[in-house]
Amino acid sequence: MNNVISPRRDPTARPFLELRDLKIHFPTDDGLVKSVDGLSFSLERGKTLGIVGESGSGKSVSSLGILGIYHRRNANVSGEIWLDGQELVGASPETVRGLRGKRMAMIFQDPLSAMHPYYTIGDQIIEAYRVHHKVSKKVARKHAIDLLARVGIPQPDKRVDDYPHQFSGGMRQRAMIAMALSCDPELLIADEPTTALDVTVQAQILDLMRDLQQEFNSALIIITHDLGVTAELADDVLVMYGGKCIEYGAATEIFDNPEHPYTWGLLGSMPRLDQPVTERLLPIKGTPPSLINVPSGCSFHPRCAFDGRTGGASDTLVPELELTGTSGHRVRCHMPAHVRQQIWHNEIKPTLEGTGGHSVASMSELPSASDEQSEEVA
Amino acid sequence: MAGPAGLVCPAGPAAQAEIVVTFFIRRTIGAALMLLVVSIATFLIFFGLPRLAGATPETFAARYLGRTADEHTQQLFAEKLGFYDPLWQQYWNWIKAIFVGTDYDYGTGIEHCAAPCFGYSFRTNHAVWDDLLDRLPVTVSLTLGASILWLVTGVAVGVLSALRKGSFFDRAAMTGALAGVSLPPYFTGLMFLYFFSYQFDLTAPGGTYVDFSDSPGEWAYSLILPWITLAMLNAAAYARFTRAGMLDTMGEDFIRTARAKGLHERVVVTKHGLRAALTPIITIFGLDVGLLLGGAILTESTFGLKGLGYLAIDAINKQDFPQIMGVTMFAAFFVVVANLIVDMLYAVVDPRVRLS
Numbered sequence: 131m132n133n134v135i136s137p138r139r140d141p142t143a144r145p146f147l148e149l150r151d152l153k154i155h156f157p158t159d160d161g162l163v164k165s166v167d168g169l170s171f172s173l174e175r176g177k178t179l180g181i182v183g184e185s186g187s188g189k190s191v192s193s194l195g196i197l198g199i200y201h202r203r204n205a206n207v208s209g210e211i212w213l214d215g216q217e218l219v220g221a222s223p224e225t226v227r228g229l230r231g232k233r234m235a236m237i238f239q240d241p242l243s244a245m246h247p248y249y250t251i252g253d254q255i256i257e258a259y260r261v262h263h264k265v266s267k268k269v270a271r272k273h274a275i276d277l278l279a280r281v282g283i284p285q286p287d288k289r290v291d292d293y294p295h296q297f298s299g300g301m302r303q304r305a306m307i308a309m310a311l312s313c314d315p316e317l318l319i320a321d322e323p324t325t326a327l328d329v330t331v332q333a334q335i336l337d338l339m340r341d342l343q344q345e346f347n348s349a350l351i352i353i354t355h356d357l358g359v360t361a362e363l364a365d366d367v368l369v370m371y372g373g374k375c376i377e378y379g380a381a382t383e384i385f386d387n388p389e390h391p392y393t394w395g396l397l398g399s400m401p402r403l404d405q406p407v408t409e410r411l412l413p414i415k416g417t418p419p420s421l422i423n424v425p426s427g428c429s430f431h432p433r434c435a436f437d438g439r440t441g442g443a444s445d446t447l448v449p450e451l452e453l454t455g456t457s458g459h460r461v462r463c464h465m466p467a468h469v470r471q472q473i474w475h476n477e478i479k480p481t482l483e484g485t486g487g488h489s490v491a492s493m494s495e496l497p498s499a500s501d502e503q504s505e506e507v508a
Numbered sequence: 509m510a511g512p513a514g515l516v517c518p519a520g521p522a523a524q525a526e527i528v529v530t531f532f533i534r535r536t537i538g539a540a541l542m543l544l545v546v547s548i549a550t551f552l553i554f555f556g557l558p559r560l561a562g563a564t565p566e567t568f569a570a571r572y573l574g575r576t577a578d579e580h581t582q583q584l585f586a587e588k589l590g591f592y593d594p595l596w597q598q599y600w601n602w603i604k605a606i607f608v609g610t611d612y613d614y615g616t617g618i619e620h621c622a623a624p625c626f627g628y629s630f631r632t633n634h635a636v637w638d639d640l641l642d643r644l645p646v647t648v649s650l651t652l653g654a655s656i657l658w659l660v661t662g663v664a665v666g667v668l669s670a671l672r673k674g675s676f677f678d679r680a681a682m683t684g685a686l687a688g689v690s691l692p693p694y695f696t697g698l699m700f701l702y703f704f705s706y707q708f709d710l711t712a713p714g715g716t717y718v719d720f721s722d723s724p725g726e727w728a729y730s731l732i733l734p735w736i737t738l739a740m741l742n743a744a745a746y747a748r749f750t751r752a753g754m755l756d757t758m759g760e761d762f763i764r765t766a767r768a769k770g771l772h773e774r775v776v777v778t779k780h781g782l783r784a785a786l787t788p789i790i791t792i793f794g795l796d797v798g799l800l801l802g803g804a805i806l807t808e809s810t811f812g813l814k815g816l817g818y819l820a821i822d823a824i825n826k827q828d829f830p831q832i833m834g835v836t837m838f839a840a841f842f843v844v845v846a847n848l849i850v851d852m853l854y855a856v857v858d859p860r861v862r863l864s
Contacts, residue, residue, distance in 0.1 A: 194764075197767075197768055199764060199767050199768060227770050227771075227772070227773075228770065229770070230767070230768060230769070230770035231768060231769040231770030231771075232770060235768065235769075236768045238761060238764070238765060238768075240761060243760065243761040243762065244761040244762055244764070244765045245762055245765065246762040246765075246766070246780055246783075246784070247762070247784070247858070247859070247860060248783055248784060248857065248858060248859060250859075257769065257771070258769040258770075261769060261770055261771055261772075261775075262770060293859045293860070295859075295860050309765075309769070
């Protein structure tokens with residue numbers, strides 16, 4: 131199941147969530163900011179999509195765009211967003227508001243700043259529930275306590291009256307999740323849900339999200355720059371760079387046979403516990419592009435180590451997101467597929483899996499590499 | 509769960525209540541101490557500093573007697589009024605008089621000055637306290653009306669400006685606010701009087717004041733121009749302040765969360781945005797009201813309203829020390845009490861304050 135990318139699975143059935151060529155541009159005094167520039171993907175209920183990329187790659191803006199949280203005056207939004215057969219870009223703001231929080235909900239990165247400091251946790255959950263359900267405060271409060279218990283908050287009947295600052299970071303994120311789940315959303319978007327948390331708490335939150343997703347059978351989008359989180363949870367992975375999708379495929383495929391130099395860079399930037407500390411990470415050189423001044427041609431070319439192998443196309447032509455292989459894996463790169471695969475297998479993979487067998491990728495059940503070709507990774 | 513106010517709040521309403529009470533008591537003691545410091549400073553300015561400048565007990569007594577009194581009378585009065593006592597003793601007598609009253613022996617008989625006794629005016633021989641009470645209703649009426657006016661208009665304009673940032677309304681409002689802040693009340697006040705009162709005869713002329721208990725309608729009629737004049741000054745400042753606060757708050761993460769819940773935009777703006785943006789405004793508002801209760805000197809003078817500010821200016825011009833000290837303490841009292849109320853309101857509004 132995992133090796134089939136959802137959009138092409140069954141041409142007759144509509145996927146639960148589908149984005150078609152979504153563009154979110156912001157005209158500013160300095161120029162047009164193309165935060166999201168032609169994003170397409172689809173997602174079924176019960177499945178998880180990981181959207182990966184550096185800061186400023188357009189991950190968060192796309193998710194807020196799905197929820198319809200943008201200024202109609204400031205943002206130019208085009209393309210289509212289909213949620214269970216309903217188109218959202220052209221829908222009235224009031225329609226989208228009615229869906230927001232109810233059928234699609236969001237979990238934010240920093241739960242301290244994302245919760246209102248003046249209202250109790252309970253009040254904030256109750257508010258989220260009552261805006262979509264005509265129930266009494268008492269019923270809603272009962273619901274809030276149940277939710278807090280469900281996300282693992284001890285003594286929920288007491289903690290429901292606490293303020294966000296009285297919770298620890300992990301507890302706050304649990305409360306945030308409880309709030310997002312208050313209306314049983316079918317689509318849940320988590321924007322860097324574990325970034326602000328202790329490492330020990332991160333694992334608990336990820337476990338919780340996985341459990342809840344199974345229980346509610348919701349579609350889950352995890353936005354992160356942490357490939358480890360993606361490997362833990364995602365069925366599909368979408369890599370974004372400069373507002374565009376540059377690689378999209380099943381998680382196993384992306385971790386097993388990544389074909390875009392940027393994805394290789396991301397994998398190389400992961401610290402690994404299983405290697406001697408003397409070994410250096412392989413960071414991607416340079417910085418993410420400014421979304422006002424996106425480099426011509428392939429927006430990654432100034433940072434790409436394989437820039438020279440495209441025959442000069444990289445700085446003039448924008449590469450298409452093209453299918454590679456048979457499993458729905460798509461890559462936006464000028465290099466021919468066989469060249470990319472060759473580079474991955476001969477140059478990149480041995481370096482990444484240098485000394486140890488276990489990389490992050492191994493979490494997604496990758497076959498671990500042999501321990502031999504180690505030593506001289508500088 | 510007993511315990512002093514700590515950073516981590518033990519759950520439970522009883523403990524919460526205890527923390528709140530501790531907080532209030534602490535702040536009240538702080539306010540009392542502040543008043544003590546102000547009283548010492550005021551006393552030293554009027555009775556300590558002149559000594560450094562060479563004033564003798566006789567010169568102090570002479571203030572009460574006028575220039576014609578001979579040296580013997582001055583000494584006699586300096587003795588009777590306690591100017592030969594050490595400074596701390598004089599301070600103590602002054603404070604004591606405020607709390608329990610005192611007796612003045614003028615030689616012709618003993619006159620009792622009941623608490624709170626701030627002494628008698630040099631010029632009119634009125635008890636200072638009676639003068640203060642007499643003037644208070646004017647100042648309170650002026651401050652109350654004006655403060656409500658500027659709070660409502662200032663915050664409303666500020667919120668609308670913030671929500672329509674960069675629009676024509678925003679620019680016009682902010683330009684107007686700049687003008688409002690820049691124009692002094694004696695200019696706007698006189699303009700208003702000239703047009704609305706003398707040209708069009710719509711409002712009361714300057715110098716009129718009708719007590720609320722006599723006729724609420726006339727009261728408002730006589731105060732409408734002073735209210736608008738005083739309110740304009742502050743409304744402008746509050747509009748700019750609210751606008752900045754709202755712009756800040758509406759960019760907060762919790763506003764994004766409120767939108768993500770699917771709340772109506774109206775609820776997002778008021779319940780989530782304005783609520784947070786209002787907190788600092790409450791602080792300034794309390795302080796401004798406290799300050800004005802001590803006398804809105806410019807506005808009162810412009811409109812000839814005989815309030816505390818008018819009294820203060822009058823006392824200063826005539827060097828009426830007991831009156832100046834009385835007004836000073838009175839004004840300080842209002843500022844300190846306003847501060848105290850603001851502190852407590854803050855704790856009610858912002859739950860994070862209670863715990864630290």
